[in-house]
Amino acid sequence: MFKRILVALDSSSLRQTVFDQALDLAQATGAKLMLLHVLSAYEEGSPGIPIRSYQAYYPVLDDAVWKDYQKRWETFESNRMAMLEREADLAKTTGVEAEFSQAAGDPATTICAVAKSWEADLIVVGSHRRRGLGELLLGSVSNHVMHHAACSVMVVHSGHDAGSESPVAAAASHA
DSSP states (O other), X not given: OOSEEEEEOOSSTTHHHHHHHHHHHHHHHTOEEEEEEEEOTTSTTSOOSOOOOOTTSOXXXXXXXXXXXHHHHHHHHHHHHHHHHHHHHHHHHTTOOEEEEEEESOHHHHHHHHHHHHTOSEEEEEEOOOOHHXXXXXXXXXXXXXXXXXXXXXXXXXXXXXXXXXXXXXXXXHO
């Protein structure tokens, strides 16, 4: 069935559910996991987009603000890398081979590009069910991935109960 599963993980409350479902699927199929986090200024918990003042006014303040932003971004980046490392270690304790990667950029296109270069059979991605203006402004990563990925995509929705049956059991019961 699946041999290589790319797991797209963000910083939202859905992260644990996406990871758990991908891990269950990897255990059931003997697949290897690639845990991927894409650094984005729009992600929950990120320091956001830097706002720089016009340099003709208060250049010393501008430099201090920029250095503070860089420090916050580096902390954000290292915290997310540590999360990936812990999740990869957890997967390994359950007998699942796992590696992890972190990249900066547009999450949707980066997920598709990494999945293609890593030769993933499946991408597991979460959906926050954005609609209307939220989707227009922030986009829908899962929607883009579903339409542009070179492999199959499993979307985990935010309404999914993390304590419910595994995706393998759910698929078997609906077959």
